[in-house]
Amino acid sequence: MKIIICGALGKMGAKLRENALKTDEITPLCGVDIKCADLNGFKVYDSFDKIAEKADAVIDFSSKASLENVLSYCVKTKTPAVLCSTGYDENDLAAINKASENVALFRSANMSLGVNVLIEAVKFAAKKLYDFDIEIIEKHHNKKADAPSGTAVMIKDGIKEVFPDRIEVYGRHGIVGARYKKEIGIHAVRGGTIVGEHQVIFAGDNESLTFTHNAESRDVFAAGALSAARFIAKKEKGLFDMKDLLSENA
Ligand SMILES: NC(=O)c1ccc[n+]([C@@H]2O[C@H](COP(=O)([O-])OP(=O)(O)OC[C@H]3O[C@@H](n4cnc5c(N)ncnc54)[C@H](O)[C@@H]3O)[C@@H](O)[C@H]2O)c1
Numbered sequence: 001m002k003i004i005i006c007g008a009l010g011k012m013g014a015k016l017r018e019n020a021l022k023t024d025e026i027t028p029l030c031g032v033d034i035k036c037a038d039l040n041g042f043k044v045y046d047s048f049d050k051i052a053e054k055a056d057a058v059i060d061f062s063s064k065a066s067l068e069n070v071l072s073y074c075v076k077t078k079t080p081a082v083l084c085s086t087g088y089d090e091n092d093l094a095a096i097n098k099a100s101e102n103v104a105l106f107r108s109a110n111m112s113l114g115v116n117v118l119i120e121a122v123k124f125a126a127k128k129l130y131d132f133d134i135e136i137i138e139k140h141h142n143k144k145a146d147a148p149s150g151t152a153v154m155i156k157d158g159i160k161e162v163f164p165d166r167i168e169v170y171g172r173h174g175i176v177g178a179r180y181k182k183e184i185g186i187h188a189v190r191g192g193t194i195v196g197e198h199q200v201i202f203a204g205d206n207e208s209l210t211f212t213h214n215a216e217s218r219d220v221f222a223a224g225a226l227s228a229a230r231f232i233a234k235k236e237k238g239l240f241d242m243k244d245l246l247s248e249n250a
Pocket of ligand 1: 006007008009010011012013032033034060061062063064065066067083084085086087108109110111112221
């Protein structure tokens, strides 16, 4: 299987290539980034237009800024894509939905198995602990561009599937008064080289329950993205996520 890595010169792009090279069946064909490069024979182009050979999948770990180019290349060449970048807005999500009518797309703001199980566990707890206050704390390295993290948004969306009337409140500052019962507090910590930590706190009367996930290395996201590429390469069109991958492997 051949893959194109979008964001090839970034931290995740490098990790993904390293992990792909360790597999027997996945070969990094070339990369795309904002400038051209040659990494020991692995070519990185500054445009999808410069790619001559067909790949089985594109894996994107770049930024929301590349979305339009990724989608137009994938639709034009019928190449499935795994979209791992975060920070997409409503227009981006609508564009992803539209493109998935013509090509297979897989999107997850967190490619780790643990986080996706965490979300299912949080949804279960939310149903049982419906009267508890729920707060999300995420911690990431000091280079992260978007806040809150895409994963914190996924956790919040999971809670809102259970309680559609909950309202997200980002960080608190000043005299905010007593906590409104239906808030979901979301807090972003930035510092050092933290790969990614997420905590979900259920605080009730005289007891609290905290779920914690720590990503100890970027390898976990790279491994998940490669599993997603194996999954999506077999599909013709449609939009898939980690739930589809997990249920196929269940
Ligand atoms: N889904 C997941 O599990 C997961 C895990 C980690 C990171 N991420 C996300 O992946 C993205 C990349 O993370 P990173 O830590 O590698 O960041 P990074 O800043 O180290 O790398 C991003 C790379 O993308 C390139 N890039 C930016 N805009 C581009 C464009 N328009 N076209 C082509 N290339 C472009 C940059 O030049 C850079 O080389 C971020 O959005 C991050 O939040 C997702």
